[in-house]
Amino acid sequence: MINRRQFLTSTGAVAAVAAMSACASTAPPTIRLAAGETGGFYHAFAQLLAATAARTDTLRIEPVTTAGSLSNLELLTRGEVDTALALADSVVAAAPGPLAIGRVYENYLQLVVRADSPIQRVADLRGTRINLGNIGSGATAIGEKLLRTVDLDPATAVTATHLPLRDAVTALLDHRIDALLWAGGVPTAALDIPATMRLIDLADVTATMRTRFGYLYDPVLVPADAYPHTPAVHTIGVANLLIATPTLTTSTAAALTDLLVAHPDTLIPTEAAGTQFLDVRSLIDTATVPLHPGAAQVYRRWHG
Incomplete structure (x- = not known):
C-alpha cells in the first residue's frame, strides 16, 4: 500500500505525463x-x-x-x-x-549578359564563358538543352561554370564570365539586373526548344521594367x-x-x-x- 502523500505524488506525475502526451498528440x-x-x-x-x-x-x-x-x-x-x-x-x-x-508558379529562363556584350542571341554563345546554374539546379539541365537548340555542345562549344547565383552575378560584372543562365521567378531578388546588364531575347529558339524537348517549355514574356531599365523580353517558361x-x-x-x-x-x-x-x-x-x-x-x- 502507499500513503496519501505517495498517492498524490504518483497521480500528479501521471496527470503531468498525460497532459504532455495530449499536447504532443495535438501539436501540428x-x-x-x-x-x-x-x-x-x-x-x-x-x-x-x-x-x-x-x-x-x-x-x-x-x-x-x-x-x-x-x-x-x-x-x-x-x-x-x-x-x-x-x-x-x-x-x-x-x-x-x-x-x-x-x-x-512559372519559372522564367533568364539569359543575362553585360550591357556592352556583343552577345545578342543564344547562337552567339559559342566560345564564351557561361554560368549554367548552380550544381544541383534545374537550370543546368535546361541550359544544356537551350544550347543544343542551336547545335552548341555544352561540353565543347562553351566554357561552363556552375556558381551560385550571387557569385555568378559578381563574376559577370567582373568580366570573369560572359553570360549567366538563371531559371527563376521574375524578378529574382538576387539577380536585380542593373543598367550594366541585360536579358537576351529567346524568341528565336523557343519553338525549337518545345519541338525537340517537349511541351513543358512554354513561350512567356518578361514584362518591361520587371527589372529596372529592362525592355520586354520573350523567353522560355517552365512550371x-x-x-x-x-x-x-x-x-x-x-x-x-x-x-x-x-x-x-x-x-x-x-x-x-x-x-x-x-x-x-x-x-x-x-x-x-x-x-x-x-x-x-x-x-x-x-x-x-
Whole structure:
C-alpha cells in the first residue's frame, strides 16, 4: 500500500505525463521543404509558406536551403525531406516517384549578359564563358538543352561554370564570365539586373526548344521594367511544382494543399505581384505528375 502523500505524488506525475502526451498528440505536424538558393524565388516562396503555416494550427514547415531542383529531388528520394520545389521537367524526368501537391508558379529562363556584350542571341554563345546554374539546379539541365537548340555542345562549344547565383552575378560584372543562365521567378531578388546588364531575347529558339524537348517549355514574356531599365523580353517558361514523397500522410498533404488554396495572396513575394499567381485551376495543372491523394481531396472539395 502507499500513503496519501505517495498517492498524490504518483497521480500528479501521471496527470503531468498525460497532459504532455495530449499536447504532443495535438501539436501540428512539421514537414521539411527543400527550397533553393538564398535570393531565389524558391527560397522566398518557401519562407512565405512557412510563415503562413505558422499562423495556423494545422501544419509547420521547415524550409531547407538547397542548390535547386535536382538537389531537391535527391533529398526527397533519400527521405531527408518530406516535400520539395522542383521544375516540372526535372520532376517528369525523375518519375515515377514524387507526387504533386500543386503547380505553384512559372519559372522564367533568364539569359543575362553585360550591357556592352556583343552577345545578342543564344547562337552567339559559342566560345564564351557561361554560368549554367548552380550544381544541383534545374537550370543546368535546361541550359544544356537551350544550347543544343542551336547545335552548341555544352561540353565543347562553351566554357561552363556552375556558381551560385550571387557569385555568378559578381563574376559577370567582373568580366570573369560572359553570360549567366538563371531559371527563376521574375524578378529574382538576387539577380536585380542593373543598367550594366541585360536579358537576351529567346524568341528565336523557343519553338525549337518545345519541338525537340517537349511541351513543358512554354513561350512567356518578361514584362518591361520587371527589372529596372529592362525592355520586354520573350523567353522560355517552365512550371514549378510543389511535390511530396508518397509516404506523406493524406492529412498532412491535405493541410499543405489547404494553405495554397486558402492563402494565395500571402504566398507571392511582393516584387513578383502581377507576374505570379496561385489559383485552383493552375494549381491542379501538374503535367503528367499525379496528385497526392491528400491534395486531390482538397481540390475536389474546393473545385469539385
